[in-house]
Amino acid sequence: MLGFRDPVADAIGLLKPRTVVGPNLRAVGEWALRFDTFLHVRIGGLVRGTCWLILEGHEPVLLQEGDTFMLGNPPPYVLAGTLDASPRPAEPVLAEADDGFVRIGQESGDDLYLCVGHVAFDDSNAALLTDLLPPLVIVRAADPRGMELGQLIALLATEVGVAAAGGPLVQNHLAQVLLVHMLRAHAGQTDRPTGWLGALNEDGIGTALRAVHADVAHSWSLKELAEISHMSRSAFAQSFKNQVGVPPLEYLIQWRMNLARDALDRDTLSISELARATGYQSESAFSTAFRRVVGSSPAKYRNQARKPELASPAQQ
Template identity: 75%
Template sequence: MGLGINPPSYVLASTLDASPRPAELLWKGAEAGVVRIGPEPAEDTYLCSGHLAFDDANACILTDLLPPLVIVRVADPRGRQLAQLIDLLATEVEATDAGGPLVQNHLAQVLLVHMLRAHARQTDQPIGWMGALNHDGIGAALRAMHADVARSWTVGELAGVSHMSRSAFAQAFKDQVGTSPLEYLIQWRMRLARDALTRDTLSISELARATGYLSESAFSTAFRRVVGSSPRSFRDGARVSASNRPGPQD
């Protein structure tokens, strides 16, 4: 499964000396979304492609931690589960039953989670929050911050949650997550703020309180430092983008 934004090009071939053909030309001859290569009924390989879309501002939370390609082999216990999910997803795509898009979206999300689990099993020590969540101490601190993002956390309090000394916790957190605990908290708050401003669900003053800032001014300063624009400008830009999106067609 390929991951990331603008993934690199690749070639699929039955043998190393086969001459590749542009995939675009093959897809032009697709029937019901299926491309057949070679004489029938010799079909020993089945490829299923699709994509998951992430919010551009927050996609890096996941894609920065992952390689451009994850391979799950048949011998991997996760391989059978992924195959079952793909079969279910393919069935839903072909079906016309009520609620099809909803089921497809949820199956795609479950498929992604199982793929991430497979990748974690292949990696001795996953990096970033993906690996840190599996660490009893650092994972406890991350979950505490996520559960109460408005709290004025100190490194000492987070170290206590992790049952570690302050210095050991700070070093372990940076080693595993890649940044300091309080900088991570700020980045996480700003990701939540971007999402709320894009959805236009809270006023800026309400959002400031929800993300742990005593004043709108303090929140705006932190937001500008991380995002590069004021919360008001970001929200106005999101409103313009939303108004320019095509609505549902009759």
């Protein structure tokens, strides 16, 4: 049986996040580092000092102590001490990290102290999040969530380069907690559709999303979801589409198919069992919905997922 709970926990579970924290940066004077485009999400924050974040296609942003930022599938960008500094490639500089730190310039009490982490996701499900994010999200230290995010960044920074028992585990969990808090902040800042991130807000739409995820096999109707949300059907349908980006029952189908793909990838259930677990009365009804959303039959999708495991070393 499939286990479903909170929408955010479910989605992040499907994303299978892998985190790499650091190396952290300490810099003083004139400096600038150019980062190539990369996939998925990078999160960072200033423990001390200020620096410029220059994202291709955007106006330069001055980051200050206590600010945090999140980059979603960003284009190339530059971090710099001053706007007129000439950027150099970041990769060879970061490769010289010592004990989790890279230093540019002489040590100073006034130097920048930047903590960063990269969060990568399972490629087949990464779009569940990256399609919902703008290239740049900034939470200022003075924002309502700024203090807790600043504390998380500071705590994460202290774990980098410390040879303490369980250090990598602590870094991994802190980075994922930081990700969730940044998503909460983003969901509260934006007026664009936020998909399952709508469950982060304690309102009628969030209540409906949590109900759907708590029992994805239930035969949900628009009337039932509207009642749970204490709204009329028309008001609920309009509000849900505005906030989530798709109509309620379309969201339910898409989410069921996301879960079905993950189960087929892991080959944990037969197709008939998976049909019942995702709310379909027959295997044929499930297969029709799966083919419409995913573009292939469940059996074909499962066979494709099995191929890398079945291939011999000479074939790979």
